[in-house]
Amino acid sequence: MPDIRGSIHGQWSSRFVFILAAVGSAVGLGNIWKFPYITGENGGGAFVVVYLICIALIGVPIMMAEILIGRRGRQSPINTMHALVADEKAHPAWRWLGWLGVLTGFLILSYYSVIAGWALAYVFRAGAGLFAGANAESVSTLFGALLDSPESMLAWHTIFMVMTMAVVARGVRSGLERAVTILMPALFALLVVLVLYALYAGDFARGAAFLFNPDFDKVFQHCELLESGVKSCRFSGEPLLIALGHAFFTLSLGMGAIMVYGSYMPGNASIARATLTIVAADTAAALLAGLAIFPIVFANGLEPASGPGLIFQTLPIAFGAMPGGQVFGTLFFVLLVFAAWTSAISLIEPAVAWLVENRGMARVPAALAVGAPAWVLGVGSVLSFNLWSGESFQFFGKTWFDLVDYLTANILLPLGGLLIALFAGWVMSRAASRGELRMGDGVGYRTWRFLVRYVSPWLVVIVFLNAIGLI
Numbered sequence: 001m002p003d004i005r006g007s008i009h010g011q012w013s014s015r016f017v018f019i020l021a022a023v024g025s026a027v028g029l030g031n032i033w034k035f036p037y038i039t040g041e042n043g044g045g046a047f048v049v050v051y052l053i054c055i056a057l058i059g060v061p062i063m064m065a066e067i068l069i070g071r072r073g074r075q076s077p078i079n080t081m082h083a084l085v086a087d088e089k090a091h092p093a094w095r096w097l098g099w100l101g102v103l104t105g106f107l108i109l110s111y112y113s114v115i116a117g118w119a120l121a122y123v124f125r126a127g128a129g130l131f132a133g134a135n136a137e138s139v140s141t142l143f144g145a146l147l148d149s150p151e152s153m154l155a156w157h158t159i160f161m162v163m164t165m166a167v168v169a170r171g172v173r174s175g176l177e178r179a180v181t182i183l184m185p186a187l188f189a190l191l192v193v194l195v196l197y198a199l200y201a202g203d204f205a206r207g208a209a210f211l212f213n214p215d216f217d218k219v220f221q222h223c224e225l226l227e228s229g230v231k232s233c234r235f236s237g238e239p240l241l242i243a244l245g246h247a248f249f250t251l252s253l254g255m256g257a258i259m260v261y262g263s264y265m266p267g268n269a270s271i272a273r274a275t276l277t278i279v280a281a282d283t284a285a286a287l288l289a290g291l292a293i294f295p296i297v298f299a300n301g302l303e304p305a306s307g308p309g310l311i312f313q314t315l316p317i318a319f320g321a322m323p324g325g326q327v328f329g330t331l332f333f334v335l336l337v338f339a340a341w342t343s344a345i346s347l348i349e350p351a352v353a354w355l356v357e358n359r360g361m362a363r364v365p366a367a368l369a370v371g372a373p374a375w376v377l378g379v380g381s382v383l384s385f386n387l388w389s390g391e392s393f394q395f396f397g398k399t400w401f402d403l404v405d406y407l408t409a410n411i412l413l414p415l416g417g418l419l420i421a422l423f424a425g426w427v428m429s430r431a432a433s434r435g436e437l438r439m440g441d442g443v444g445y446r447t448w449r450f451l452v453r454y455v456s457p458w459l460v461v462i463v464f465l466n467a468i469g470l471i
């Protein structure tokens, strides 16, 4: 089928480039920074099992839905939704879905850039040899010094945001295609080196057991020691919601990032095959990161639940002790910054693409118009780790950073994903989705349609209701 709507942003030169760009979007801080720390906070194995189930039953079908919607619309998510609403004679309210995604991406970018700034700072710390002979205490002091300095965190946040805007301003093709091919495989190679090091020097047995031995009671029973000295336990649905939210976050789903990349995808490429490749790469990166980090955590008597600083307080110990650690450490943080960069670009792209299409803006002012306000919001996240960490700056019992993270990852992304599943499964005609997926009418297509109509949406709804205590 010929492409009816040509994209004004250009098309990827091949299906391989689409996969690279989507992997670039998916693999990022979510895998290496967030996955280990939320797994640590939520008790390990059972959380990982729930997360993997969410990836398979929700992530895979919804990623296919997002790519097919994007490729059919061939524009920014906002305009794609407009076009498909017209094609399918759907209710006009569906158009809001594009806007929801733009808002979500903007909010995520604001704090994503702050954490990427930490990684940037660590490139120079590693390069300066600051990790040599590090132990649990010294790395925690080093990390604390970064958090205690709003000025330096702000500077790194600014540099990263400028880097992101610079690439987006240059346009998709010239900005992205080349670098991903070399640097993504290099990141995987370094993760493997770290896992091998953990195998040799860490408490690998305990780390792997923590990651893969599910203890469902430990994760889902929320226990408190009452004043009377009695331990009271009840079921908590919160870890389920966090696992679900992270499945969306890590795969870049539910906000139009994958949709916008899908809109640049050549018409003859297989969406199912691309999806499986992206999901496999993303999952592998997360599990490798976990296998690298937890053996070091246990070997050094660190706390798995130590929060967002986890990788910054464990990996330097490994780099400080391994041969060639200064080089490996520097390289690792360079590649982490790069992975975060390719993800940040996809966070800002839906909004920029829309400004270019609808406001006739050039890419440079469009990138500034989105990046600058996201930078301002990010200042709230910078301060959440120092000046605003106290009680008086809490919103619903959370710091600004925690609030934006919770709202986006655990509420807005699953909500966006739910609506995408409903749109692709219930609103789009069979002919439209089948034609775009190009997989005939066999088991593959029927399984996808069943999942996207009945399984993924219900699971999201059940987890939501569960987390707010309704079921």
Ligand code: PFF
Pocket (backbone or CB within 6 Å): 025, 026, 027, 028, 029, 030, 031, 105, 108, 248, 249, 250, 251, 252, 253, 255, 256, 257, 258, 343, 344, 346, 347
């Ligand atoms: N998937 C990215 C990560 O795991 O770091 C984060 C992300 C990028 C989320 C793009 C959402 C998105 F649209």
Ligand code: NA
Pocket (backbone or CB within 6 Å): 025, 026, 027, 028, 030, 031, 249, 250, 251, 252, 282
């Ligand atoms: Na990811």
